[in-house]
Amino acid sequence: MNIHINRQSDESLHMQICRQMEDKIRSGLLGNGTKLPSLRKFAGQLKVNPLTINKAYKELEKKGYLDIIHGKGVFVKNQKDNGLPKNQYDWQSSLSHYLFRSQFFHHHQPRYQVQLSNAVIHAGLLPAHFLAKEIKKMLEEEPRALVTYSPVQGDEELRFEIAEYLAAHCSLETSMENVLITSGIQQAIELIAKTFIGPGDIVITEAPTYSAAIDVFLNRGAKMISVPVDEHGLRTDLLSQIIHKYPPKLIYVNPNFQNPTGTVMSLQRRKELLEMAQLHEAIIVEDDTFHELFFDNTPPPLSMKSLDRDGHVIYLKGFSKAIAPGVRIGAVVSDGAIPRLLTSAKASMDLGSPLLIQKAILPFFKTQRMLEHMEKLRIALQLRRDHTMEILKQYVDDHVSWVVPKGGLNLWLTFPKQINTDELLLELQKHSITFLPGSACYPYDPEFHHLRLSYSLLSEDELKKGVHAFGQLVKKYVEEKLGNSE
């Protein structure tokens, strides 16, 4: 098991270990009943004194995360009495690994009914029948797409169409040579991290940010610096004060309808950020997943990539979320030496995305259907946002604040500081309701008094019912907590 030990930190070694183990357990990376390494073995791996491990284990036991069973070992607490894992796999407990964090198990819990946790669009809003029809046509004309490898960089026809699309709809002039096809945005982030980020490299992100991007960078051993966002996006004024002290290798931002806050970075700040990247020879990763999902007929400002003249920006555009999640397609646009490096990383990662899914999504780029679909999606999502806010106001108006999202799928709620949304989640899960606790969106030192509510996954009806139920329970919880703390 891997733990980042920082001997320069003010935090004691056993607390560093304790905090990171807690993260692993809370996020579900270490499952119930997992046997942990012995004191001596773990101490050896981390090059610390066994007493330090002992302290950390005891601390975690106190907090209710571990069971220390004399003569048997130390186990992640079995909260559901699943029975301890079979002994023949015990040797694996001392198998070190390089996953530092995974929010995944924590947040994808399909057994709950009211899913407000996933920023995913309801299947009914997506063009399944149109795509099915087009794919059937394609399979008749071109069945060889099934039995042929794609070029590693991606199908040429698709790269051409995506370059045209970005020029027409995202004000981004590029060439198919500069486009790399990936299996969704998540893989694009992974490819970039794999290529450019290693132990100790500084990665700057917005705070809060997309939780699965944090996982990727931490797993590469990055040192992460968080810069707060306000309603105009990343606080470039704050960044400019620290960037000299922490010169970043990479700055990951999500300027349009930011995940999780829904805010838009102003054009002014985009320019400032690009200038800082130029000055410090940093890479900007501009994740533009939500570009087309703007509300109030107001498209977002120019992308940094379109302002970039010297190859500082790597631009990511996902097409899965808003079109076809079963067909995972993302595109990476970069310049100079970077496309070749990323293509080579892609070769080593999976030899190229499946040709079938690339050919499957192609018709969408060649017809008017894309524009009509995006238009429809904007209307539907804006309605959902409005209903969600209206319902919430009936219940929690006094205790919760938010910035009205100008696009995207998410509403970021801020509570009084006494409220811990990790605890609130456990409470709501009892009623089969989930959301994303804000703590998932910070690499270190999380803020616990926020949560992200995604209004896109449920059907319109389910959403309304779900937000009512959510509002009632939250109101009750918050009032009790605030009552108690007064």
Add this chain to the structure above:
Amino acid sequence: MNIHINRQSDESLHMQICRQMEDKIRSGLLGNGTKLPSLRKFAGQLKVNPLTINKAYKELEKKGYLDIIHGKGVFVKNQKDNGLPKNQYDWQSSLSHYLFRSQFFHHHQPRYQVQLSNAVIHAGLLPAHFLAKEIKKMLEEEPRALVTYSPVQGDEELRFEIAEYLAAHCSLETSMENVLITSGIQQAIELIAKTFIGPGDIVITEAPTYSAAIDVFLNRGAKMISVPVDEHGLRTDLLSQIIHKYPPKLIYVNPNFQNPTGTVMSLQRRKELLEMAQLHEAIIVEDDTFHELFFDNTPPPLSMKSLDRDGHVIYLKGFSKAIAPGVRIGAVVSDGAIPRLLTSAKASMDLGSPLLIQKAILPFFKTQRMLEHMEKLRIALQLRRDHTMEILKQYVDDHVSWVVPKGGLNLWLTFPKQINTDELLLELQKHSITFLPGSACYPYDPEFHHLRLSYSLLSEDELKKGVHAFGQLVKKYVEEKLGNSE
């Protein structure tokens, strides 16, 4: 203007045109300001669609080689004004990255006609029409597969069918809980390396081994140890002598029809290897890509995974190569704590493989078609192996040796030590013939006097012609070299 059009090439027509025009412009053959033929005229000359020429011109314009002036025509750009080569990307030259090696660009050069380099099966041998029909049916019944995310671990139905398949055809009893779906074997190797391998960890492989696996482990910073193979597979006797000195974290092997040598590891050695892994608490990665592709009606011995009682073996099974390369599907079977870790790594890598490709391959597991297909494939591949060996004997019998492969797609040729196949490759590429030079198959200290010839990608006719041409050129090259060196 003369352009070579190759309609058999994987490279699209417009890219062929584009690349060759670029060459002409860069070399100065087409001078600044030269007017190019109209779309229709040029298309007529090359016997292609005018849209193809249009695409090529647009691409060249984007790259700064052409000026398209409305109402006037298309001109080679005046490059003196343009100031080529551009240097705005120069800052990137100091951008460090973490890719240590990529054999990819070296070996995937689609412009050569006689492709003996890729261990890929000819599309004509694969069940494109059957799959197309089944996918069309699936899309009618279940269009939601297009607009729904897959579970990260993989579609449950597919995991169930794969577990059944492995029990029936690979003597491997497992449960769907232990199966993780990946986008092909390459991604499976990457996931395992990402999870378990970090700087300085020792990885043992066969020598020679699968070149893209070397890339993955080196990119993770592994220290690699190579253990030679003979006709009974990895030399466990040699491994047992060094394993104490170099205790491995992971041992990667390809026991059935090993890539690149085609040899089969004996049951005895499988057992010895498993014992060593148990003793040293190492992970064995057993890559069983070629299991079903055995010749002479002789299936391979029991897998190590089927002998594994305590979760030491991670078993990899690929289904893309032998069924549908456009539908990249692999499966990872593991036990104990490992499935959870790998699933979490998969979440961070791409949030799960596209549901469409998982549903697309499902019918194959549910019908007799799989068995008939594999039977046909074995016959076709064995014939190709035999033809290849017969033709080679006519030319190079005196100078080249090989172990007759008992299955799979590859023939591993060994030359006298004076012969360097990296050089030979350059020579053969002049005649548009490629193969995989042996040097790609070793992590350090390559042996240069081998090469891998894949007999699976070309059509039967192309293969015969290609191997004749290969044989003639190799004979000439080898005789000259040996003559010179005597």
